[in-house]
Amino acid sequence: MGRSAVAAVSAARAQRAAATADPPTRPLLVFGLGVYFGVALVKSEAASWFRIQEMFRFESFHMYGILGSAVVVAGLSVALIRRFGLERPGGGPARIEPKEPGNVTARLAGGFVFGLGWALLGACPGPIYALIGSGVTVLVVGLASAVAGAWAYGHLRDRLPH
Numbered sequence: 311m312g313r314s315a316v317a318a319v320s321a322a323r324a325q326r327a328a329a330t331a332d333p334p335t336r337p338l339l340v341f342g343l344g345v346y347f348g349v350a351l352v353k354s355e356a357a358s359w360f361r362i363q364e365m366f367r368f369e370s371f372h373m374y375g376i377l378g379s380a381v382v383v384a385g386l387s388v389a390l391i392r393r394f395g396l397e398r399p400g401g402g403p404a405r406i407e408p409k410e411p412g413n414v415t416a417r418l419a420g421g422f423v424f425g426l427g428w429a430l431l432g433a434c435p436g437p438i439y440a441l442i443g444s445g446v447t448v449l450v451v452g453l454a455s456a457v458a459g460a461w462a463y464g465h466l467r468d469r470l471p472h
Contacts, residue, residue, distance in 0.1 A: 344439075347436075347440075348437075348439060348440035348443060349440075351436070351437050351440045352437075352440050352441070352444050354376065355372065356373065356376050356437065357433060357437035357440050357441050357444075359432035359433065359446075361373055362428070362429075362432050362433065363429075363432060366429045388406055391404050391406065392406070416470075427456075427459075431449075431452045431455075433449060433452065435456055438452055438453050438456065439453075
């Protein structure tokens with residue numbers, strides 16, 4: 311390949327990258343949406359330790375209602391994306407590929423560990439940030455533990471059954 315062909319390919323790649331690049335305001339938009347979501351979690355009491363404990367003790371429908379409505383909204387969203395063939399923000403089809411079942415035992419064990427941590431801590435990973443922001447600073451320990459667990463998994467992944 312000659313120099314001009316390489317330059318043309320490089321220019322075409324740069325042009326495609328520029329066309330699909332995120333606008334500079336995207337991080338602010340994402341941060342703002344995250345703050346809004348955190349406020350919604352705190353105000354709806356979805357991040358409340360007491361509400362989460364009620365859920366795990368089957369004493370209240372509050373959290374099941376929130377989680378159930380999220381499942382319904384997600385299901386409808388996926389159906390609409392598939393029906394209308396919507397595109398991703400950067401272009402191209404928004405495809406949602408079905409997952410293969412994989413190792414069911416490993417998934418059940420992972421779900422059990424996740425649920426156990428959620429029940430003991432009283433918060434799943436998302437609301438930890440909202441709770442820390444609302445003044446429950448003891449969850450900094452929980453956040454550090456979650457990060458340490460993710461780091462350990464990253465290093466042990468090749469040795470674990472998948």
